[in-house]
Amino acid sequence: MDEIKFEKDDFEFAHDSNDKLIDKTYSNSSYMKDVMTHFLKNKGALFGAIVIVIIILLAIFGPYFNSHTYKSMTIEHASLTPRIPIVENLGIFNGEIKRTNREGEVIVTNQYLDKGLEDVYYWFGTDTQGRDIFTRVFEGTRISLIIAFTAVIIDIFIGMFYGVISGYFGGKVDMVMQRFAEVLNGIPTLVLVTLLSLLLPPGIWSIIFALMITGWIGMNRIARAQVLKIKEQEFILASKTLGAKNFAIMFKDILPNIFGQVIIMSMFSIPNAIFTESFLSFIGLGIPGPMASLGSLVSEGYKSLTIYPHIIGSSIIVLALLMLSFNLFADGLRDAFDPKMKQQ
């Protein structure tokens, strides 16, 4: 038998450097670590998370950054354009207004200098009643966020209990409960919310209540679908065999398993709640003045859109950024926790 001989160049390295390849697909890493890696890789979601944190911090501390309050009016300071120290030297945000007159000449005026307010700075300008827009925008953001979060938390509770009970008992109970939800869902949300806020005295709680009326239906659907999946599993059977009561099974065995899903989906409801609130304020059914929400600021600024666009500008940018960020963040969170639901 001939001996097989190997020459020196019979084999070559598969890689130039013989590093160990890290097997990421089947590597042993904890669930939370997986989720984190997945989430951090998603640039949109990361951007969303950072913007949300910045806006929340500004909503908490922003109104105290200067000496103005959301309702302090200085009529002589009305409708000033933004002026920011240091930045003003660059030729932007220096309080100037450029206007074109009828002959087509561009006239530049500076209200701050004309009125002798050399030392006065309004970062986002002032509104038509001489109130600081910076303070009002973040005061408004705070109220919009409070409304959205409270409404969504209430939605989670109602929707989850409703969905768990409906899904767990099944049969007739399920049918009646789901038909009821379906009928309520058949009413266009904006119409229902509009009518409700007409009925209730204006204020934060009325808006939260109006948002709550239809908001829970989506949560109920998610919770129910999850319960239907889980209730056939062995650990529920084991619980039943050991003599656990229905109530205990529902809230001790099933609820902790669906909580994560519900929380993730609730992230999508927050921008929705912010939108509905701003919609109500825009048609004149929102927070009564001098309090402000993002929607009421947009609605106020809209009246002088063509003369003083800066009044509406800042609130609309914050509103758009906030909604965009929450959507990106929720998308990223869902993809990270549940890659199955990920869109390709």
Add this chain to the structure above:
Amino acid sequence: MGKYILKRIAIACATLFVILFILFVMLEFMPGSPFNDEKLNEAQKALLYAKYGLDDPFFIRFFNYAKNMLQGDFGVSYVINKNFAVSTMIFQRLAVTIVIGIQAMVLGTIVGLILGILAALKHNTWVDTLASIISVIGVSVPSYVFALGLAYFVGFKLGWFPITYNPSNAAMSTILPTIALSLFTIANIARFTRSEMIDVLSSDYILLVKSKGIKEYKMIIKHALRNALIPIITVMGPLLVGLLTGSMVIEKIFAIPGIGSLMIAAIQGNDYNVVLSVAFVYSAMYIFTMLIIDILYGVIDPRIRVAKGE
């Protein structure tokens, strides 16, 4: 199939009835009276209440009302247009709202489909990224933000289109509102089309079509898009209704004389019958489109019939 359709229709009718009841109860508790004229004394007010049947028992009023509503008799307006039939007011204004809604729907669907198909074909390239960015922005930013932006930059600064509705130049006046409204539709349709098309394009029968050497556009339109369209139908219903109700704010911004601005005017004037009727028209349109979509989808996909209980 027949049973499924009957069941859907029954639910739709029940919803309609519940809506009528809810609207009626709500308006019972509304603050303010329809007769705000200070010149009226108590006796005159009582006469007016009797004339309009406002002091009949609750259920009699409700059933009279429901009967009239279903016959298209929405009563008369008390405040905005004294003694003017609400149905006439609504039908005069309905056309503008529907025209803008349909324009936005058509524009949104076409642009959305094109964007979605492009994104799917150029999967993981800059085209895909751009389309995704557009759809995320379109889905999350409210349509009135776009409306205000368009009104200021395109309408006011550039002066290309009128900012406020001009009846003598109706076609031009509807362009900006249509674009503002359609962005949400574009974004949603593009999202769905993209994910459906990616699914379909990676299936075996597309591979077969490709290996037979068929032209690309023919493959996309005849073989891929047709199959991708089925799930897209489901999002069309809610989108259409979203357009109709979303138009409320858009109508206010561009001063369009549609039913949305009528609703806002009625809310601010405590005009019971008008608020009730517009809300009813909105809800009826919503229920009707949802019914059509449900039935259509049941016809196309038998699994839905089973899932929703036949």
